Amino acid sequence: MAEQFDVIVVGSGVAGLSTALAARGVRVAVVTRGVIGLDGASAWAQGGIAAAIGPGDSPAQHALDTLKAGCRRNHKAAVRWMAESAPDVVRWLVDIGAEFDHIGANLALAREAAHSFPRIVHAGGDASGAEVMRALRSAVELASHIKVFERSQVRELIKLNQSVVGVAVQGAARADGEAEAFELYAPHVVMATGGIGQLFLNTTNPPECDGSGLALAHRASAELNDLEYIQFHPTALAPQQPGQGEQLPLITEALRGAGARLVNEQGQRFMLSLHEAAELAPRDILARAVWTQMERGHQVYLDARMIGDAIRQRFPTVVRSCQQRQIDPRSELIPVVPAAHYHMGGIKVDLHSMSTVPGLYAVGEVACTGVHGANRLASNSMLEGVAFGRALGERLARMPKTARIPPVGLGIWREPNKGAPISEAMVFARLRQLMWSTAGLMRYEDALESAVDQLQLLERRCLAGAKVLDQLLVGRLLVSAARKRTESIGAHSIQPRRPQVSGQAAA
Numbered sequence: 001m002a003e004q005f006d007v008i009v010v011g012s013g014v015a016g017l018s019t020a021l022a023a024r025g026v027r028v029a030v031v032t033r034g035v036i037g038l039d040g041a042s043a044w045a046q047g048g049i050a051a052a053i054g055p056g057d058s059p060a061q062h063a064l065d066t067l068k069a070g071c072r073r074n075h076k077a078a079v080r081w082m083a084e085s086a087p088d089v090v091r092w093l094v095d096i097g098a099e100f101d102h103i104g105a106n107l108a109l110a111r112e113a114a115h116s117f118p119r120i121v122h123a124g125g126d127a128s129g130a131e132v133m134r135a136l137r138s139a140v141e142l143a144s145h146i147k148v149f150e151r152s153q154v155r156e157l158i159k160l161n162q163s164v165v166g167v168a169v170q171g172a173a174r175a176d177g178e179a180e181a182f183e184l185y186a187p188h189v190v191m192a193t194g195g196i197g198q199l200f201l202n203t204t205n206p207p208e209c210d211g212s213g214l215a216l217a218h219r220a221s222a223e224l225n226d227l228e229y230i231q232f233h234p235t236a237l238a239p240q241q242p243g244q245g246e247q248l249p250l251i252t253e254a255l256r257g258a259g260a261r262l263v264n265e266q267g268q269r270f271m272l273s274l275h276e277a278a279e280l281a282p283r284d285i286l287a288r289a290v291w292t293q294m295e296r297g298h299q300v301y302l303d304a305r306m307i308g309d310a311i312r313q314r315f316p317t318v319v320r321s322c323q324q325r326q327i328d329p330r331s332e333l334i335p336v337v338p339a340a341h342y343h344m345g346g347i348k349v350d351l352h353s354m355s356t357v358p359g360l361y362a363v364g365e366v367a368c369t370g371v372h373g374a375n376r377l378a379s380n381s382m383l384e385g386v387a388f389g390r391a392l393g394e395r396l397a398r399m400p401k402t403a404r405i406p407p408v409g410l411g412i413w414r415e416p417n418k419g420a421p422i423s424e425a426m427v428f429a430r431l432r433q434l435m436w437s438t439a440g441l442m443r444y445e446d447a448l449e450s451a452v453d454q455l456q457l458l459e460r461r462c463l464a465g466a467k468v469l470d471q472l473l474v475g476r477l478l479v480s481a482a483r484k485r486t487e488s489i490g491a492h493s494i495q496p497r498r499p500q501v502s503g504q505a506a507a
């Protein structure tokens with residue numbers, strides 16, 4: 001099967017759906033791995049969306065805070081444009097039906113770390129992403145210009161004369177277990193495939209966030225940028241068994257804002273001696289401190305007992321996650337680990353979201369617009385997804401249409417032969433462990449060097465066409481980028497070799 005559209009959007013998170021909705025008037029295909037509005041990281045977002053709409057605040061101040069968080073490695077024009085667009089982004093989301101929290105007639109604004117003003121628009125307390133995605137999904141269901149392909153994975157970008165002209169898709173599995181393969185064609189293909197947290201052992205990201213969009217773009221010769229900048233969140237709920245690969249629930253930093261403290265199993269509040277702001281220090285400093293404690297053999301906990309009963313109203317998502325583990329945060333300590341959370345790098349795009357390959361665009365977490373620089377300011381990523389996605393959708397809707405379907409059979413993805421010499425699940429587990437221990441919070445040049453060799457070895461043991469090859473490819477590209485950046489900055493911390501410490505490794 002082959003079908004022609006004006007625009008193909010790969011991914012149905014906040015960035016993909018904003019792009020698709022804004023491209024009103026042209027035929028848009030949305031291809032997504034799961035179910036729209038539910039798969040990807042967007043529905044998990046807790047804090048909300050940053051916008052300078054409070055008294056005394058301004059887009060200029062929002063831009064300045066973003067530049068500071070990004071260690072001024074940001075693309076200044078992109079930052080300025082995004083901060084100026086933010087109030088309109090919130091209005092647009094309200095117009096399509098998002099119900100944000102209010103205080104009286106005004107939108108309630110929360111303050112998050114490194115923001116100079118309260119400027120985070122939120123919904124349902126800490127369920128902002130779920131509400132934004134509910135609204136976007138409802139709007140897409142009513143939009144006649146959009147056709148959705150759910151449970152479908154793009155496995156290859158199709159190129160013709162150096163331009164991307166379509167996608168090869170592995171469709172939903174049939175009753176016999178086989179997946180249908182089909183192609184979609186369009187002059188504009190937008191990658192909105194999200195982040196890469198799943199490449200690390202501990203992550204807050206759901207399973208769809210495994211860097212597949214980066215691999216597709218790289219194989220289509222698009223340039224990738226700043227791959228080494230990964231933000232690690234300091235407090236994810238620790239897995240029940242160390243080393244268990246899964247999406248870990250986020251224990252929001254607003255809990256620390258409400259007074260929660262980081263302690264180790266001996267009750268030591270280790271942040272007091274490390275930073276003047278203690279538990280309110282920047283995310284990367286906290287995350288590295290937690291990692292160091294673990295490297296020394298300690299278990300780290302968040303003590304939120306002082307919040308008392310109020311925790312149930314203020315942090316319902318956190319309470320639910322704890323309850324699932326039989327932890328009562330009103331009377332018990334919450335075990336935490338740092339976890340891969342957000343990717344600042346991605347497909348290199350210009351201010352119009354165009355990649356370096358004609359016909360290929362990128363928005364949201366998979367894109368590197370440069371707005372985040374070397375580290376992301378909290379609650380800027382949902383904003384980035386909507387702001388850039390919406391602007392791109394509107395621009396693509398104005399572009400000339402094309403009716404031509406190129407010959408079928410160009411670079412089409414086919415199901416690889418079964419019976420690989422090594423199981424994909426085993427390779428993926430090894431990759432996540434390797435990435436965590438070598439390209440995680442503390443990086444060492446010698447370990448990165450040997451990680452590249454190990455990743456190449458794993459690649460050689462997989463059959464051509466195996467999905468895990470994409471994940472290995474992105475892992476190798478990231479490790480290579482980390483090796484090249486020999487200066488520690490923002491979220492990237494590197495030393496020549498691992499110092500000798502007593503205690504167990506932070507697995």
Ligand SMILES: Cc1cc2nc3c(=O)[nH]c(=O)nc-3n(C[C@H](O)[C@H](O)[C@H](O)COP(=O)(O)OP(=O)(O)OC[C@H]3O[C@@H](n4cnc5c(N)ncnc54)[C@H](O)[C@@H]3O)c2cc1C
Pocket residue numbers: 010011012013014015016031032033034039040041042043044045046047048049050128129152153154155192193194195204205206208209212213250341342363364365366378379380381382383385
């Ligand atoms: C727990 C958590 C809390 C967060 N809290 C906040 C917050 O409060 N504020 C904030 O601004 N940011 C927050 N973030 C970050 C933010 O949620 C993400 O950066 C943002 O939602 C990414 O949106 P996206 O549309 O780019 O990607 P996603 O929402 O991740 O969507 C990616 C989509 O691509 C699809 N996809 C991937 N590969 C393929 C493929 N090959 N073929 C077809 N489809 C594919 C997936 O199925 C999915 O639909 C949080 C993240 C997490 C994990």
